[in-house]
Amino acid sequence: MTGPTPGSPIADAATATAAVEPIAAGAVPEAVAAAPPPRPSRRDWLLTDAPASRSQAAWGRRYQGWLAFRRNPLAMVGLGTILLMLALILLAPVLATHDPGVQELGNRLAAPSPTHWLGTDELGRDVWSRILYGGRITLGMVVAVVLLVAPLGLLVGCVAGYAGGVWDRVLMRVTDVFLAFPRLILALAFVAAMRPGVESAVLAIALTAWPPYARLARAETLTIRGTDYVAAARMTGASPARVVLRHVLPMCVPSLTVRVTLDMSSIILTAAGLGFLGLGAQPPLPEWGTMIATARRFILEQWWVALMPGIAIFAASLAFNLLGDGLRDVLDPKQR
């Protein structure tokens, strides 16, 4: 591995906390009871061939996935970059050297210097501080879109796939219509129908982003629908809602996670593109695309003002692509 390993311990801790269930509470005592005196190391407990409980088996699987993921240096770089960026924007008030809104008109368009690390913009505002706070807006928009879109797409896809018939046909026609426009252009038209701003940009991107998820979830559901365990669940008298929510939907989550991660980068680019065209976040908000749009006028002389947010967008989007690529190899090997 040539590159730096950006904080494997951080990454370790993050997966542990980001995971769905707390690890220690119920599971560990059971395992200890199964193998008394020499208390097994956590690693052995995770990698055992004979898990004593269901959660031990599940955690073992996750750990093995993590081990496979860790072997992919590019994916680790992606994960590290994302964690670093999250830390930077969460700690923005501490790390920012200036107030992102304060103008210093005597010091406009200054080159990078010890006081202004990345220079200043056309109103003398500190570019480094604006990028930190802008990350909250750009990445916040992306997170908002994903939170709106992933559950919706998942639900629509599973219902269409499981119910079949008229439902399926109608829902899939609707996705067809939304897929019949290039994403940015449909988002542009939607923003035009509302008012340019962060909320309408999020809504517009969300409206254009859900159909692929619905398609993916539907395709997965169609294969899951015919499996024996779904038939068994149905025979025991489970209602369709229970079958979809408990037995079908969770199975679609891994491939959807991969898709969402890979899609994050394109959502970042769309959000920044809307900002750049003047239809996303409005100045004086320090959204990255909006910053480039205003700095564009000075590109020939003070190029760094436009370039710095550009690098931030590129880094964020590349990191999600790298992470998604690595996740795909682990979670969804058949899609390679």
Place this chain on the structure above:
Amino acid sequence: MNARLRALAATAASIPITLLGLVVVTFFIGRVVPIDPVLAVVGDRAPADVVARARVELGLDQPLLAQFWRYLTDILSGRLGRSVMTSNPVWEDIGRFFPATFELATLAILVAAVLGIGLGVLAATRQGSWVDQAVRVFCLAGHSLPIFVLGLVSLLVFYAWLGWLPGPGRQGVAYQDLVEPVTGLLTVDAAIAGDWDAFRDAWWHLIQPAGILAFFSLAYIARMTRAFMLAELGSEYVTTARAKGLSERRIVWRHAFRNTLVPLVTVLFLTYAGLLEGAVLTETIFAWPGIGQYLTVSLLNADMNAVLGATLVVGLIYVALNLLADLLYRLMDPRTR
């Protein structure tokens, strides 16, 4: 044969529904817009009776369904309304702006296809080597770079610093309106007129935006080519060909590559359709008077007829290209027969 016909019929039947959906979407966007279409026509200082008359003339006093019917019949008879900004019918505007986008996108897809396929094959034949890794990183970078940042950097380097390429715009000031427009494609028009100076000028202006747009789609093409080639190179007929002692070049190009052509054509068509999206941002940066720029300028001026007309036309082209990709796939792949 029967199954094939039925599949074709199903595709054909889905097209009108999709198109109707397109119209519904643009119609509703046009209705919820915060700009009053009546005021947009008569201006905000018009007397009340003029406003009322305009409202009736535009059919806005009628129920929603009747309005939709009117909108639909208007579109079917080719009336997209008048642009407030240029005061031309939207159709005419689109006809004037479209060739610029077509010229740009076509050159871009040609460049992207040649380079992308080349890189993809190169990476697949050297799977796991540093060449493969380099292509992979290059492709990921292509996926991740915002096209407008790349365009700005390119302008900065090749136009401002090095002075190798001309700046934004489709042609130099000296060549403005010199050549008789025939096709609307400046390079073709100049060649028809035999004006080689104008041709060179148009060509030099085209290179930079087309290159940026090509880089954008190159990544996807290279990635797909690599995946298709790897699947073919791992199959048994390639092993047989190797056992027969054929040269590696013959195996790669005559055997494996030929079999990737069918899915590749689909990928190329989809990418070509996707270029419309990249064109919006590229045209904004390079002041390229195409449909993307028309769309964004109309948007910023709240010129809704133009916005919806352009959106609808882009949607139509997108659907047509997707359909074409689907049909070509069916025609070319013997297994679907």
